[in-house]
Every structure is written in C-alpha cells, then in structure tokens.
Amino acid sequence: MDHLGAMTYLVSKLGLACPIYATLPVFEMGRRCMLDAVASRLDGEDFTLFTDQDVYTAFDRMTQLRFMQTEGLKGKASGIQITPYPAGHTVGGTIWKIKEDTNDIVYAVDYNHIKERHLDPTVLHQGIDAFSRPSVLITDAYNALNSQPPRRIRETALLDAISTAIQHNASVLIPVDSSTRVLEIAYILEAHWRSKSLNTPLFMLTHQSSQTVTAAKVLLEWMGESIEKEFSGNRDNPFEFKKMQLAHSLKDLDRAGNVGKIVLASMPGMDAGFSKSLFVEWATVSKNLIIITDRGYPRSMTRRLYKMWDSTGSQNETGAIRVLNADMNLKISKKVPLQGDELSTFREKEARDKENEANRTSQARKLRALDDDDESDDESELNQPVLNRSLVRDAFAESNSNLLNTEFDAYVRDAHRAGGFFKQSQSFRMFPAHESRRRVDDYGEQIDLSVFAKSEFPYAARQAADEAEAAKLAAEVVESRPIEEVIPNKVVEETVDIAVRCNVMYVDLEGRADGNSVRNIIPPLQARKLILIHGTEEATASLQQSFIENSQVTDDVYAPIVGEAINVSSSTNIYRVRLTDTLVSSLQIKPLDEYSLAYVTGVVRNPAQIEDVQAEEDNVPADDKMQVDSEEPTAAGSSDEQKVAKAVTAQAAALSETPVLDIISASERPSHHPVVIGEIKLSEFRRILENDGMQAEFNSGVLVVNRRIAVKRRRERKEVVLDGWVGEDYYRVRKRLYEQHAII
Template sequence: MFTFTPLLGAQSASPASQSLLEFDGGIKVLIDVGWDESFDSEKLKELEKHVPTLSFILLTHATVAHIGAFAHCCKHIPKFKSIPVYATTPVTQLGRTLLQDVYASTPLASSVVPSDALTQSVYSLGSNPKILMQPPTPAEITSYFTLINELKYSEPRQPDSAESTPPLGQFTITAYSAGHTLGGTIWHLDHDMESVVYSVNWNQASERVLSGAGWFGEVGGEVTKELRQPTAMICSSRGTGPKVAVGLDQRDETLITLIRDTVANGGSVLIPSDSSARVLELAHLLEKTWAGETNSPLRNAKVFLASRTAGATLKYTRSLLEWKMEKGIGEDSFDFKHVTILERKSRVTKMLAQAEPRVILASDASLEWGFSKDAVKSIASDPRNLIVLTERAADLGGKHKGLGRYLWELWSAGTSLPPSEQDWTSIAPVGLSGHQASLRSARGAALEGQELSLYQQYLATQRSLQDTMQGDSSTALETSGDAGDTWSASTSTTSEDSDDEHQGRLLNTATILRHTRKKLGLSDEELGVKILVQRKNVHDWDVRGKKGEEKMFPFVAKQRRADDFGEMIRLEDFPREEEAEVTGAELRDGMKKENEVGQKRKWEHVTVSAARGSHQNKHRRTDSNDHGAIDDGDVSDEELGEDAPRIEGPSKVVFDTETLQLHCRIAFVDFSALHDLRMITNLLGLIQPRKLILVAGDDTETQILAQEAQKAFAARTGESSKTDEVFTPVLGQVIDASVDTNAWSVKLSRNMVRRLQWQKIGKLGVVAITGRLAAASLEPTSNEDEGTAKKKPKLEVPTATENDKMDTTPILDVVPANLSIAVRSVAQPFHVGDMRLPELRKFLQAAGMTADLAGGGALVVNNTVTVRINKATGTIDVDGGAYSLDKDAMTFYKVRRKVYEGLAVVAGA
C-alpha cells in the first residue's frame, strides 16, 4: 500500500513544499518542511497533526520553500526534534546558514501567535496585536541541524524510525542529484513491492557550478536502473508552462548584456536572489565575468553580495568540491576577488549611499525580508537603474501582495512578448515610470500593557494543553515556580530527559513567568497539593477525601538516561569541526542556564555568550576595499543581530507601510533552473513510471503537464491512457497510488524447499513454484510419505512466551503425483530478467565477437546478427537474416545463447 498526501505545494501559487507518504504497515515519511515568505504558522497545522506518527523526514533543497519551517518545528512542535531526518551534506550546511539569515533579517520569521489562540484568553483585547513566538537562536538552529543524518549520492541507506512508530523492515532510501541547487536531491524510496521516486524542482541541464539531475547512469541514454519503472513517480509541475527554451550561454549573455548597458549609462543593477542556493550560480557568473573583462564598462562598477550569512555560505561551498561540477570548479572558484561581501546592514546602507554604478546581488528573491528590500528603496527613483528578476515571484495569498510579486506583474504586463513566452528571457527592460508600489516593512516591538498579560495567559494555556497531551505533570509546576524553589530547579536542570522530553514547546515560561507568577492569580486551591513545593513556608496540606495525585506528595525522582550498556551518548558532546565555535558542552550548559528556574533571564542570546568570548577575535572583517569572504568561522548571533535593535522579553511585530515611487526599469532573466515541459515529457518515456503524481505548481501548470503526461502514457502503451495513471491532487487530498498487484504470505513445506532450483539474475535469485495450498492446521502429508506409515504431521505448538494465538499462515506443499501431469501441461516456461544492450555488448565482446551499437536502438554483432529490444512488448528480437555461411549461423546461435545467459528460463512446473 502506498498513499500520498500533499500538505503544502499542490496546485498552489505558494512555492512551499510538504509531502506525506504512507506505506504499508503504518510507515509515514515526511518529505520537506517548506514554508513561504508569509511565515504563517497556520500553514503548519496539518503537519503538526501528523508529527506523532512520522517515521522519518527527508529534505530535498536548501531553500525556504523546502526547509524554511525546519527550525520553527523543532522549537515549537512537541517531539518533532526526535524524528530522524536525512539530507545531503550541502543541504544541511547551507540550510543552516539560510535559516540563520532569515531569522536575523526579519522578526516575522518567528511567526505570529494564531489569533484563535489569543481570543480564547480571558485577557483578550478584541484585536490581534500580532504577538510573536520565541525565535530560535543561532545556537539552537545549529543544534537542530546537527541532528540531521547526512547522506551521499547513490548511497542506499536503511533509515531509523522514530520512537513509538512501526518498524521499517527493509525500507531503503537513496539520494540522487537533482541539479537546481547544491546538494539538491531526487529521493528513491524502496519498500516491499513499492518503488517511489520523489523528484521536485530538478534540472537536467548542467550549469557553471551545478551538474544536472542524476537520472542517467554512466552509460549514455540509459536511465539509472534504480529509477526505472517505479510504481509511482512524484514530480513537480512548476516551470512547465509554455515558454521558449533558452540555452545556458544565451541566458548568461542576456544577463551580462543588461548589466553592461545599464552600467555604461551610469546606472546600477539590483539582482534579488536567495542566500544559499541559486545565488551561487549568479555570484560565480559575475566573478568570472569581471575577472575576464579588461577594457570594459563593467570594470567601472563594483559588484556586491549582500547577505547576513554570505561568508559562511561561501566557506561551506568551497569545502564541497565533490558536490559541484568536475570541470573548472575548484576551491578557489568561490574565493572572490571582484565580488565584495556585505553582511552587516550598516555596510549595506553605506554602499547604497554611493553614487557610482554598482551591481548588487542581494537576498532575497521575494523582496520580503532580505537586503534586497533596502536596495529597492535606494535605486527605484532613478530611471537609469535596473532591477533584474531571476525567477517568477510567488503569490503568497492574503491581503498583502509582496513587492516581488508586484514587480513581476508589472514586467509581465509591460513586456512585448506574447503570453506563451512571458516566462522566459526578455532583453528589453520595461520602464516603470509613473508606477507606485506599497512597501511593507516588519519590525519588532516590546509588548505593552495588557498585551503582556495576554501573552502570559497564552503561555499558560499552551503549557496546560501540552502537559495533557504528553501526559507530563512535572512541567506544569515550572510555570509558576518561585525563584528559590529547589524542586522546580532540579526538574528543569538536572533531568537529562528534559531537553528531549520538553523540546519544541511554544514557551520558555520557566524563565518568563517566574517574574509574573502572581499576575496569573493562581490560588492555593488551584495549586492543590503542589502548594507544598510552590509556596514558601507551607509544610502541611489536607489530603483527606482527595484522590489520585492530590493525595500524594509531588516528588519526582531524578533519573539519568541510561540502558543496559551504560549512559546515553549526547550528540552535542561530539560536534563537527564547523560547529567548533559553539561546542556541545557550551551549548548544553547555555540551554540549561537559559531554561533554569531561578536564573535571571538574559535576552541578549545567552546561549552563545561563553562560546563567543574565546573566538570573537578570530573573525576577519573587511573594510570598504576588501574583496572576498568576511568570516572564516560560523555565524554568531552577535554578528547577525548587531544592526537590529534589541528587544527585551516577549515582542510583537509591527508593520510600517510606505509608498514607493518607481522610476527605474525592470527585466527578467530566468535563473530558476527548473525542468521544462519538453524535458519532463521526454523523460517519462525513458523512466516509464506506472503512476505519476504532480505537485509543486499552480493549477494551470499542473493541468498542462497532466495532459502531456497522459499523451506520453498513451504513446508508450499504444492505447488510450487510463484516468488513474496521472494524479493531480489538491492540498490535503489522499491519493492511493499502490502497485496494481496483490501479495500474500505463505509458508513452504520442507519437501517444497528441498525441490527448489534457484537461478541467479544479477544479485537476485529466481525460482518458479507450483504447489498446493493448505491451511496451517491441516498440512497434507507429501507423496514421499505415502508409502510409509501415514501419520499426522507434527505442528509446532507455540508456547505462551511466543504467541497467544496459533499461527494461521497457510502452507504451500508439493503437488501430488496424480495432479502434477495436468498442472505441467498448463504452465509454460518463460524468461525473467532485464537485458540491456550495453551489458549484452560487453558479454559478446568478451566472447571474441564484434558488437557495435547502431542507430534506432540496435546492436549489430559480427555485421550479420541484429539484436533489438521491443520496449512496447518487453521482448528481445534476434535477427540473423538469410544465412549463406555456416559461420553466420553459428554467430546467430552464440548471440542467442548469450541472451539466454543474461536471463533466467523459469520452467512452468
């Protein structure tokens, strides 16, 4: 059984991607924890419902659309952090710098507390003040990403399952290159009879930095064996609308031409991009272009890369040589000499105040949270300046239309290209003179008045709900404990289970509510017997007539996490080299101090203060004349937040809106690097999936690709395509894409096992069985025993320690002699195996024959015998022509023998 449910990213304009795959036995796999630039926690409600039953999680790309909600879920969703996660090394490292950039750039990334949760409070203000949840610190983000299990391409792995979830058995996952981003992944999941290929946002074409998708193996034209004929293929439809195919060289030349013309006219160019994925291709192109220009207007303009984590991103990229293209890409390819790195807002502001032409590559592409928004304010008023969009901006929904989406619509309406070609390159920029844009900026502010009481009540409510859900009574005491309470302090600091048991909670009330316990108005009756540990100088409590916990002293024994083999190993005690700045011990101690009851709350990121002291002098910064990376170490929260005003305690988000006069020009050059319609339809004929599920695209793109896929299925089968071969689900719709076969479990009798004659096909063994099925309790006596004393077969009686029920699995025994002749006349022998022409060519050449691949998928042997594979019927045709010489006939028989050797001839009986 295999079902697929899109949680986000199905027939939607939002690029966020979340997919739930469920296999037989209750195995649930979540692929991607994506978000969009709205950072709306309501979009994660469906995901939160499935967290207790998830077996493991897979991540595909280091972009907001695929990994944006990972840190949020680890901090605010209970038990999410305990689920095993798998990704490639680049996705892990670049994803960490991406989320550190996002949380340092906008307070909205913390996500607003849902309005329905606030309206239930007794302190409801009648309107939502947009109170923010607590954001994860850079140290916490680092700790979350250290939990990810890293994989290499083409490396099969049997994943681990989360606690309290069904066993995985022989479940296997394998990562293949997806192109599009560094470390981007096409996942192959193999479980029992189900083979699922998950390919979202991939690119077959090789680029300057990235290689293409790993559909094909070493032999040209042959799809990788593990990816052929899956029972289900899940593919993205984004970018498959009608458009003009543009080559890599033409795309790059278009961008450089636009920059050269703008700079020559005295203008500046802004290129919004992400901060960890596609920005690598753009930055590498600009660096190589400036390095190769001598007497050109481009040398009069400086190039800037503005991102809060650009230094760490480039450092990781330089260390990932095996993940980049082999030709011309070395470690020094990202040691920029012509691109200046800007990580602080003060330096970005200083750069924008300059008058000379410049090229600014800034995060982010949506113009919602990165330095690109500040750059737009600076260059929008000058008609000589140019904004180059590198991908189609997404529609985030709601009342607010993002600036990136608004600019995209202006370009789409003003371009001279027909609608069928508007998704690709336009060399002529569109002037925006006379247009106005509403620019919304988010900033954090401290809670005031009743807002603080509202937030405290919300925290208390959430704590109570989660205590009930998790069956944990100890944490309820932490919310109202006194500063000097030794019992509360011990439960929050000495219990080794607290980090895993209470992770992901929506609150750190042990440090917030200790100052405001009295404001909650908890009476002695409400505290009950817990008053003995929550009130000072209270030593007696009347338990007469009480039941359950109200009759017992609230004592919790301290336990250490250990098993029969000793103490549990804590992963944070063994950090990787790149996390050396925040060591495991410092991280653990910092988290304990932050959550300890009775300790003064230090809102200035106390978790990394100890780690920062010995390393703050190691950071190398650049002045205005320094080109290249700023930071050789990891990203500290001091660097990320030094330009932003610090807010003590809980905060809210405040939106400021201003009107922006647009007089600049705008152009579009597609650097999204996604597969197009022609590419996917051609590939479907080679992969030959039984089922196709389309996600990650809007409704128009999805329907266009579905129609073309139906035609491809019809061309392959030679008949009308079935309606159940291509699925186009909407959000929340469950799709049953199980393989069209049935399987049953039987036991083989001893006589049947002795008669089996296995044949090898590669690494597999094949055998044909003809037998008679009988119930387990009535196993028949075999023919060999008929001549001897007929006695009842001995059945193993399970003991009480094995099973309480009898084993009812049916038994397959040999066919009696009087029925074997009739069965043998009905069953016919057949061939089993998957013969490939390149493999057959090697066999023939090893046997001393000449074999050459000819056009049309034919193999010519000794210039006389032709071998073809009929893909429609699955048969192998060996054609020897008219033989006039005995040696030609011998060649025919030798070739046929080699074909049989590569297959298994399975007898029918």
C-alpha cells in the same frame, strides 16, 4: 526554503521526532539558508518563531545520504526503502524513489532537465530503470504555463542588461536566495567579470555569504561535470572568487564608494533582509535596475514586480527591460535604539537580572564545591545520613549575604552535621579554616599523571613559550581595542510611500523545467498513477488535461487541491506463504546479480491439509498427536523460561495459520517454457567480450564481434538477436550472453 523552511519549526515547536533524510549539500546549504533567514528577520522584527540554536538542533537530526544510496527505514516504516537521485535544480537537490514490496513511488518536484554552469541535468529523463513504470509518480505543475528560451539566450540577456547599467553608472539589485540558486548566478557573473576584466564592484550580500562560498568549495563532487573538469584541469577552485566581494552588512557596500555596483542580496522575496533594504533605497532612482530571476512566492514584493513587468508586455520577451512608474505603500520594520526612560528602565531590569543570575551562580558554585568535598570523605563520613546535607542546603537558601547564619565569624564547614550514629561531637581548629582533603575514589587515592609524564623534547618547551607569548600579545591587542557598547533597541513599524521609478527585468534562472519539457519527460516514464501538485489551479488544470489527452500517459491522473487526501493504493495482492522442505529442495535456483531466482510450481494448502497428508503417508491417524503436558510449571521454573515458552507458542500459532506452498506431483505439474530474466546494455556486453579476448565494436547501433557475429537489440520486442556464422565464436558469444541472464 520551499522544501525545508518549516522543518525547524516542526522539530523545535511541534516535537517532530521522525527520522530526517537528506543529501550532504542539503544539510550544509539548507542550514545556512535557514540561518540567513533568521538573521534577516531579526534585522527588522522580533522574530521568535525559532532561533539559530533551533536550526542547528533540527539539522543535526538529519541522516545524510549520497546519490543513489538506498536506505532502509526502521520502526513502523520497516520494509520501506528510499533512494535519492539528482534533481538538477540545486546542489544536492533530490528526486526521491520510495519502494515497498512491489510498489514504487517517485517524488519528482522542482527538477531541471537543462545542463547549467555548475549543475548537471536531472536523471529523470535519461531512461534509467529506477524510474521505469513506477506505481505512483508525484510531480509539480509549477511551470506548466511557462516556456523557456535556451539557456545561452537567457544568460546573454542577463549580462547585456548588467553591461548597459554599468555604462550608465547605475546600481543593479538581484534578489537571490542565500545558498543554492545564488551559486549559479554568482558563477556566471564571476566568469563574465574575469573574461571582460571588469572593475565594477560586484557583491554577494547575505548573512552567510562567506560560509556559503566556503561550503561550495568542498562540494564540487556534488556539482556538474564541467565544474569537475575545470578544477581537475588547472587546480583552480571555481568558487575561489577573485572579482566578487563577500559582504555581510550594508556597511560593507560602502567600500565601493558612491559608484554604481551590482549586488546579489538575500532574500529572494524582498519582504525582508538586505534585498528589501536596497529596494527601498534604490527603487526611487530611475537609472537603477532590478533583475528578477525568480517569480517569487505569492504576495511577495518580487511577485508584485513580476506581475507589473509581465502586464506591460509579452511574457516571451526574454531580457526585456521595462520602466516602472508606480507608487507603493510599504510597511517597513526597523530597530531603533532605546532612549530616555525606556533606556533607563531597560538598564535597571538588566542590572537586576545580572544580580539575580550572579547570586544563583554563586550558590550553585558553593553547592558544587560542597558536593566535591563530600565525595572525597572517608568511608565513615560517606555513610552519614543524607538529611544532614539537605539541612546545609536549606541553610544556604536562607540568605545570600550570611549563608549559614551561625555564630562563627567565618563559615565553618559541616557545622550542622551530626557526629554519626554514636553522636560524636564535631572537632574544629581554633580558627575556622577550610581543610582540604586528598581526592580519593573507590580504589584509593587518585593518581597524579604528571608524576609519570615523560620529559618534553627540547624544542617543545621553546614552542610552548613562543605560543604563550603570542597569545599574550594577541590578548593585549584585543584589550587595547575600544569596547563597543551594545545599545538596546526596539522594533518600530511605519508605512512609507515609495515612488518606484527604476527599471525592472525578468530573466528565468529558477532552474526548473518548463511546461513543454514536463510534457515530454513524464509520458515515457509510464507511471501507473500520476499526481500533480505545487501549481496554480490554472497551471495544474492545463497540465492535467494535456496528460489525459496523451495516450502514453495513464488515465489515473490526479490533481488534488490543498488539504485534499486521495487514495492511490495499489491493487496488487501480496500473500505470505510457507514453503515446505520438499518444495525448497526441488527448486533449481539460478543467481542473478544479488538475487537468487527459481521457477516454482506448487499447490497452496492449509496447514491442516499438510498434517493430514503427512499422517496418511506415515500411516498414522491424524488425531494421534503428541500429548503435551499442560501442567503449571514448578516453583523452580524461571520467568524467562515462561516468556520463551510463550514466544514459541505464539510463533507456532502464527505458523499454523500461514498457508503452505507444497510440491505438486509430476503427473499434475504443467510444463512451461524457459523464462529469460535480466537486461544488459550492449555497451556493458562489449566490455565483457573484450575482457574475454574478443574484438567488439559498434556499427550503426549493432555490436559486431570478431567481424563475424552481430549482436543487436530490438527494443520494441524486448529482444536481443544474435546473428552470425555458427562456429566457435558464435558459441562463445552466446555463452557470455546467457551468463548475463537467468534462464529458469
């Protein structure tokens, strides 16, 4: 919700038309999150900001990517490439790398460095080359002031608190989102219920609970390694819940009876949805427990409860349960059925709307039938003036009861149509009747495909009969059910006083890296410029000061306020030059992966200088140039030829202004030492040597080949050292090592 909550509004109301990129889980789970948010709002208010259809329309415009799939942008953004990497916060959550020429921008907001039950940690701190020395790194300061205990301690505190509530027959409310972080909590509780064989009712209560779990079952490849191993080991889908019940309304909770129950309810802020309704109902009971796993957004009910919990003790008390004794004024919106005069007025308006809609539908149907008949007329009728058809439509619009208002007892088709160019009179049957005509197209009468259809197999007829009988029985069952009358309602707001006497506990299951982890993850990336966003002023200032004092971090650390624009343009200068044919033919190009590399030594000249040099070499004066006939084209010349000529002229003019990189004479060419380009991991080099028939194994970080040659890496000097006896093995290993690099 934090990252795509406004997307639907931008697309549906503000006309956002730019391309939208996301991973497949973000598309699936994000759409369900937005649908649940719309339904939760509609439960208590007339939400008109956007509709379910707007959500579907916005998400259908998404281009779905896989992790580490590089996508090139088009249009005005041509030349920019984007690549998603796992963030570890939610399934499909992404760290974006944006690349243009020599500039790399890494957008890393809301990432998690800890391995969870259903997700692997982020790749941001794993030392991959994609994040090494980016031009700009954008990260968040949301948790800069927070510290987290180990994951097992937090999970144990959660389960212990729930077990205590179960012993006292209390109900537990856990406000959650509807499709992302709820999966982690649901997985923890489901595993605990199975291991302890608990029978206490456990519910996931959202408008999209069934759809969310169904989507999670098919997104296992996007989750953690432990999930894949569990599924591969016993072929039991981890999200095939056996203890947790999926609920879609408050009435579904009544299945458990009047006993304590544990409910994961949307929405996380408790300002709308099922979580707010259950809070109003359960907060007044002293034995009930509300577990907050997310601090909530500012001014939300969840944030208010978190501040109350935090103000009564130390923040580092993981799993501390505190009793609230507070009185709150809450504005509650609910829908109530219309009654009396309001209901009568609504029914009358509804009847008028239905009647008008029926009239419009009837007129449209008759006009479509008229157009269909006109299409199948013969050629002479097709050539009739269009004015006559408009007269018929005007006659239809005069009255709903008497469509043509003619003197005939029944409607006679084409009564107002003239007889063509020769003013022939219309001939009709004695009694008005609709004359059906054969359907024809431009090639004659349409073919009836059923005439040429093959006879069915013997069992096909029986199968069709059985299916028809089953459909008939199903229709009879549906017809026998009592039809529930939809009662119109209206939104009523009221302010109520709630005496909050329940227990509250906060346990951090947000799935975000804490402040200490952020301070350890960011410096090794060695970003040239660092931007801090998504944090309070206090948290942002604290993290900024920490990075400024760290010698490993750049001095360019920015912390813009909301609405502030900062200039982080790179000082790299890129020039476009044109290589001469002589220079290109002299290059010694070496392949490296998908690239071709060469060492270039040349001199930059203006195009005029190149012409002068060529003229001197050919002993031709520079002014003696080919004369071009500039006369106007003849009348026979086509406009296409003129366009091509203009394009060629424009291209030639552009090339004439582009500087030229020309070859330099051998006497003036400076010498250079060979440059080794490329980097290889010793683990990959070991595989290459083994494929070549050599024995290779690691010993204290050194790769030993055939017990004679040692290959070791000095990271501080960025060197690969080869030690051993000079012989056949030495030269074979050296040859394979050279093949993995480009030496120019």
